[in-house]
Amino acid sequence: MADPLKLGLAGIGTVGTGLVQLIAARADTLAARTGRPIEIVAVSARNRRKKRGADVSKMRFVSDPVALANDPEIDVFVELIGGEEGAAKEAVEAALQAGKHVVTANKALLAHHGPALAALAEKNGVALNFEGAVAGGIPVVKAMREGLQGNDITRVFGILNGTCNYILTKMEREGRDFADVLKEAQEQGYAEADPTFDVGGFDTAHKLSLLTSLAFGTRPGSTAVYVEGIETITPTDIEAATDLGYRIKLLGVALRTDSGIEQRVHPTMVPKDTAIANVDGVSNCVAIDGDFIGDVMLIGPGAGGGPTASAVMSDIIDIARGIVLRPFGVKATNLKAYKKAAMRTHEGGYYIRLSVYDRTGAFAAIAQRMAMQNISLESIVQRRPSDERPGQGKTPRKKGAPQASIVMVTHETTEAAVRKALAAIQKDGHVDSKPQMIRIEKL
Amino acid sequence: MADPLKLGLAGIGTVGTGLVQLIAARADTLAARTGRPIEIVAVSARNRRKKRGADVSKMRFVSDPVALANDPEIDVFVELIGGEEGAAKEAVEAALQAGKHVVTANKALLAHHGPALAALAEKNGVALNFEGAVAGGIPVVKAMREGLQGNDITRVFGILNGTCNYILTKMEREGRDFADVLKEAQEQGYAEADPTFDVGGFDTAHKLSLLTSLAFGTRPGSTAVYVEGIETITPTDIEAATDLGYRIKLLGVALRTDSGIEQRVHPTMVPKDTAIANVDGVSNCVAIDGDFIGDVMLIGPGAGGGPTASAVMSDIIDIARGIVLRPFGVKATNLKAYKKAAMRTHEGGYYIRLSVYDRTGAFAAIAQRMAMQNISLESIVQRRPSDERPGQGKTPRKKGAPQASIVMVTHETTEAAVRKALAAIQKDGHVDSKPQMIRIEKL
Structure with missing residues (x-):
């Protein structure tokens, strides 16, 4: 058996806790599947003594995530801090510069600094894997970066925000209005106190911009996404949609057109008798249209500790197996400028x-x-x-x-x-x- | 740019033709994505001069596939001959023994000889990739062998035969009976002259046994699958199902139980308002239940030249990128015996x-x-x-x-x-x- 793969984990929230649990539960299987043991050797978190669903007391604690990223003992820096700037960005840069592989679930960081970080990873011959950053547990980054690489992709789209899909599903099933269902979703923890980022479509736009890059080999252009949220959808719209044979979903859509790439997030009608119309509740999905494969769709949980930990784990497993790919599938410096098609x-x-x-x-x-x-x-x-x-x-x-x-x-x-x-x-x-x-x- | 990856292609039917077209159409992109050119240098087929949708006249022709497998010029042997014994098996064994990577879309070969061939591949340090063998274009082998490897899988199931799904969809939409729709499907080329292998559920059983191996780390047990076909389904059943809120699909299901693994293929009722119930026509899908990820489903074209060529290409791209994994995710000699749960x-x-x-x-x-x-x-x-x-x-x-x-x-x-x-x-x-x-x- 080869030497253990040693991880430094920064950020022990829901996903971090899920990852600690997964590695603890599955040590032997992971070693058998990858040919080497996988161990978390050090962790970093804002609050050391916070009560968590996983035991991290035996792991070395490093209060500064940048120091953890530079720690000579670790092979892989797992960034689950979040946020596009600050500690997450500094630590990821430090890790890549120190020649360590990075696994992250941080969509904001990737959407804003993806190409620069990818170039840094490539320069240092290390991985920058981000399966958990898009559509939670759904293995869509792997599908696009590897499974569908023989295809010329014309469109990628999907339901990328579980909160919105939960609200729309509830509105339809119970005939209730947006404000009412939102309030209940907030009480039940399915929506944030400030729900704008989710229900306004901005979270979907972030994720979409990463899918766009993977699909078309362009630099992420999250500011070039046309965004409408679900706030204006009424029971009357949902009822009319039903009568017309449709359901309403918040979709993120990236489409290659003659004049550029159309990136848009908006409530969308889809025929009732299709798989995508029946992706309900907090589930997400991503559909990809390729020239050889035709239409493919992946459905699954778009968020949550367990599913996202599963995605992060698959990134770590790839590294343990010696798989180091270019983060966006093509050379980061060859990512094309994003050319926006006017809405x-x-x-x-x-x-x-x-x-x-x-x-x-x-x-x-x-x-x-x-x-x-x-x-x-x-x-x-x-x-x-x-x-x-x-x-x-x-x-x-x-x-x-x-x-x-x-x-x-x-x-x-x-x-x-x-x-x-x-x-x-x-x-x-x-x-x-x-x-x-x-x-x-x-x- | 590194040296070209040189392919020998045996079998130029629908999928082989699709692959030749794909590589011809996408030479530059493939080189950019993998870092090396990918070339078909020699081909083998039963009929050299048959009219095809792709030009193979400039490629060296080797009449004997085993000779092609041993050809010193090739790095990868692509087996698209089909059949569990005979030329396909001999040629794949020869290629692996000669230290060449093998890519195949041959489900019968894998279902019957998978572990032995995988062991041979592992011994020689080469790849034996078979994405095209299950569910056509859907990147499910990659998802299971890589993307979901952090999970303990409890069930894998899906719609694995396009012919059956096409017939059931038509029966429902048009209120027609099985024999009538089958006859039309045969005339239109969606069903074989002898349809038993498809409509009797045996094709689904073959594919299911490969999914079972990937899910549970067991040796394929295709003879241990309980099989019922769709021949007995009547319009009355479909109508009753609709009234009860269900649709009828031919599913292959592998479930881990306390007494062993339940493998079964039979017409199945699924609630109408689910994604799987709305996978229609010739589409396939595979659903996977994992302990951390929850429920994931992949939907797409389950057969056809283009989609299967896309899957075969992704296997080749992996090899071009230097990715060589154990065919079943774990060491072939460690695949557990298949323990059947009684129906x-x-x-x-x-x-x-x-x-x-x-x-x-x-x-x-x-x-x-x-x-x-x-x-x-x-x-x-x-x-x-x-x-x-x-x-x-x-x-x-x-x-x-x-x-x-x-x-x-x-x-x-x-x-x-x-x-x-x-x-x-x-x-x-x-x-x-x-x-x-x-x-x-x-x-």
Whole structure:
């Protein structure tokens, strides 16, 4: 049996605790599978004495993560501190410079400094593995960096945020509204006290930018992602989607187009009878379209201590087996500049819901505005307000007050056309609020 | 740039043609991604001059695949001949003995001779990669051998045969019967002239036995798989499943139990609102339950030239990058003997459909037989024969003739109990044909 592979672990939160548990539970198996024992020899954490679900009392404690990264005893520095700057970045740089392999689950760090860190790793002939940084336990980095490398990828997309998917699933199943479900999710620990990063789509954008780099060999461009969150989705939208044969999911989508790469995060309608529409609750998924393989999808837990520890472990196992690959699959200095496709050139179908004043001619005026932008409609339905179901009697109506939702589904058109049409409709004064617009993804 | 990696390709059918096309289309990218050019230098095929979708005229032709395997110019022998014995086996053995890496998509060869060939590969320090042998393009071997190696796996299962899934999907969508859809699938090339290997479940069993080995570190035991095909599934079953909230899929399932490993292939009911229930047409999927990761699923094309070539290519890319792993993840000589769990100890819910004579007391007698085996029922419904829909009037009934289907869904019970109950029911003479029994998989 070869010498042990010695790990220094910085950050013992949920994922760190999971990793300590995994290595403790599986020492013999890991040694048999990799040909060498794997040991955590030293740890670093903000609070040494915090109560944890795993025993780290026998491991050497190093209070400064940078000192741990430089520790002569360790072969691999495992960074589970988090954050794009500060201790995480300094320690990872120090470890790579000291010729140590790095395993990290830090998506923010990679999304912002990925190419520079990868170049540093390559220069020093060490690994910089980040399976845990995207979609938790799902082995998608390995699939893209290794399994699908024979393919030219045209699109990568998925459900990348468990909090949003949990909220949308609950809203659909229980007919409840966003604020209500969010509040419950916060109480149950499925959503943060400040939920903006998750429900606003920004977490999805970070993860998407890493998938984009792996798919297209470009430098991560997380600031170039068009982002919409799920805050505006109403029970009426979900109900209309169901009637139309769709479900609403927050997707991150990266698509190669003639004018560049379209990166977008937004609520999306997907046909109900597809696998992706049935990825529910906190689960995540990543779908990849390649020219030889066709369409592949990976589904699994997108977060959590156990799943992410499983991903981090697979990165460590690769190192124990002597596998050291370029972090992004290609030479870091050869990563291409990210060329953004403008959102207004996006092509697809659209779901549009308008809250319309009940005036003569309003319907005709709206249809006219769509036609002027050459938008052809697949369907147009006037819906009852969602609190007024058949058989429950009618609320008395006031002339001129908002009365009904008009739901339209367009054939394929462009974002620019839809925006122009909706701006004109709003200007005409027939609607009482900002139109709702949800993109439909081709599957 | 390092020296080229030189391939000898034996077998230029659909997958071989796909591989030649892929390497021709992507020479520069592959070199950039692996750090060395990848070239097919010699080929072997039964018919040299056959018209193909790829140009092999510039490649050296070696009529004997064993001679190609021994060819001093090649680094990697790519076996796409097929078959568990004969040329494929001889050539693979020769290549491994000559210290050449082997890439194969031959599931029969691996299912029957996997451990011996893996031991030979390990002895000679070369790779024996077989991503293309299971689930076509889906990178599941890599996921199991590398991505999920930190996990203790409790179950692996999936839709592993595209022909069966295509037929079941068509039957459901179009309300047609098995024979009818099979005939059409044969005409369209989705099913073989002799469909038994596919529709009888045997192809699924082969693939399952490889997944079982990867999941549990056991020697493949393809003869120890309990196999039922989809031939007995009727439109009535599919309709009843829909009403009960299920879809019917042919699954291969390997489950670790206290008494051994349960390996079974049979039509299975899965809840309609799950991702696996929505894997349709010729698509395949593999689901893996691990202790740290939880439940993961991979979906994609399970066959075809392009997808399988993508899988074969990823095996070649690994070799070009210097990655040589043990074929089954652990030392081949350490693969454990396969210990079979008896099918009668299988636990789960069951769907049972009986074609019952309309006699006083029949219903009570049936319920009594179930109760005697301590089987508790979740539901019991008397269904109209499927050609007699509400509002279409009634067919005149004859006393004593088969009149109706009784559909029962049981709570969790054992296979032994269900079989005993059904045998007693048949013996009682209340049913006019063999009871239909479809297992329900817990997801």
